[in-house]
Amino acid sequence: MPRVTVIIPTYDRPQMLSRAVDSARSAGTDVEIIVVDDASSDTTAEVCRGLPGIKHVRLERNQGVAGARNIGIFESTAQYVAFLDDDDLRLPGSLDLQADALDKYPDAGFVCGAMVMADxxxxxxxxxxxxxxxxxxVFWDLLELDFPVMPLCTLMRKECFLSVGLLNQQVNSIDDWDIFTRIAEIYPVIVMEDAVGVYRQPTPFSGQGSSARAVQLRLAVRHQLELLRLPRAAEASASQRRASRRRTIKRISENLVWSAVARHLRRGHWRPALVNLRVAFELDPLIGFRPNGYKTAAKKLIGTFGR
Known part of the structure; x- marks a missing residue:
């Protein structure tokens, strides 16, 4: 039985795939690689057939990233599971390093490392x-979006999915945050200083990705209400839940305002700036009366939902 399964969802990006697969191979000594082709309409299937030693799962209907990851979990045979996007890379030896950490701490649900940003x-x-x-x-930290963790840099114990369920396909763009929070409700988490992955920023900064991130953050604030119904959160006092909610809204809205002014308007990107400001004031109409703290909030959130 392999030690680690790497699940790579892919859709219409065959030119990226072989590099991601090669990085997964070099990341561990006993790695099962599952490529889930999410109903691609191009040459992805042909490229997969040319990649030796992988398990290729072809979906007839597009299910989104969360659905593709869930299929990969069903197909996996290893004790530990990692997600890898088809345009990102794992660093050599990183899976062995993280698997060793989970071996050492058998109560931990997942281990996360650092991420190298690349162009x-x-x-x-x-x-x-x-x-x-x-x-x-780290349950409350994750619940409040105050603990940036990326799936690229995370290795999970497969048995966690038996305890908390699979990824939530109804929140497809924030499914990773949702599953990490549900795991952290039950299991402790290991944090490593070592860099374990390379995150590729697909284009030079244009503001388009930030507009999408603003929508993601708005969805996250709404979905937090569901996560506050998890048993551990529900057992907390009403005042603690309200305080958690206030902190989350304050942090996200301040991040969006800082991003709109310091990053977008400075570059003349009016559209993403307006999207960020609109979402910020939707979440927190009183934010204009709190001019401080934007930069600190932004730094904490950048690692959670990308740049």
């Missing part, structure tokens, strides 16, 4: 995103 040509930008957390019990 569209996979050249490192010099920026490294770290969790800035000591690990352990």
């Amino acid at each position: 569209q040509n996979y050249q490192a930008t010099g920026e490294i995103i770290r969790a800035r957390h000591c690990g352990g019990d």
